[in-house]
Amino acid sequence: MKHILIIKSLIRDKFRLISTICCIVLTTGCCKIFYSGNLFTRANQNVLFGKNYQPPIKNLNIQGYFYRDEIDNLRWESVLVFYKNGIAIDYKIEKSHENIKREQLKDLRPLIGGIYTHYIYTIRNDTLILDDYLNTCYYCMLRSRFYVIEDNNTLHYVKYASYDEKGGSTVINENEILHFVPVDTMPDIPELKLKEEKWMWENEDEWKAYKRELKARKDSIKRARKLNSKLMKR
Secondary structure, X not given: OHHHHHHHHHHHHHHHHHHHHHHHXXXXXXXXXXXOOEOOOHHHOOOOEOXXXXXXXXXXXXXXXXXXXXXXXXXXXXXXXXXXXXXXXXXXEOOOHHHHOOOOEEEOHHHEEEEEEEEEEEEEOOEEEEEEEEEOOOOEEEEEEEEEEEEOOEEEEEEEXXXXXXXXXXXXXXXXEEEEEEEEEOOOOOOOHHHHOHHHEOOHHHHHHHHHHHHHHHHHHXXXXXXHHHHHHO
16 A cells, blocks of 8 residues: 555656756747757748848838738738848837828837748849748748839839748739828837848858857947946945
C-alpha cells in the first residue's frame, strides 16, 4: 500500500512538473524551441536592408496617406503610410471612413487607433512592392502586395502573393484603387524589430554594425532613465 502511495505521489509530481514547464514555455516566449524556420527563400524577398537603405521613390507622393475606395471585407478602416526609410504602415483609423476621404489633413496622429501591418517596400519601374512578414512562435511567413503607380496620387493594387519554404508562390489577382491625401504632420517613423534579423540584410557586416548601433542606442536610453530616476529621488 505504501509503495502504491509513493508511485501515485511521483505521478502527481510528474504532471505538475510538466504543467509548470508548459506554462513557462507559453508565457515567456520559449515556444521558439518549436520554431520551424522561414516559410520562404531569399529569392522571394523583394527588399533587403543595406546601409542607409532608401527605396527609389519617384513619381509618388508620400507626405500623407493612401486610402481605399471601399472598406475591405473585414471592415478594417485603415490608411497606408510610406516612410522614406523603406517602411510602410497600415494604420487603423478611429474615425469613420468618410473622414479620411478629404483633400488635405493637418495632423494624422489624432485619427490613428493602432497598427494593422508593418511593410518593407521598394519600387521597380512603375510597380510598388510591399513585403509583409508574419513572425510567430512556429514560423515566419512572407506575403507581398503589388501596386501599379498610376500617378503621383493614385495606386492600383493588382496582386497578392504568398510563399512556401521551397520558394513556390501562390498569387491572387486584386483590383483596388487607393487615393492620396496630403498631410502636414505625420506619425513618427517607427523602429522595425524585423530589422534585427540577419536574413533581412544584404551584407552580414552591415547587419552586425546595425546591431551594435542599436545596442548603443538602447544602453544610452537606459542610462538616461537611470539618471532621471536618481534625480527624482533627491
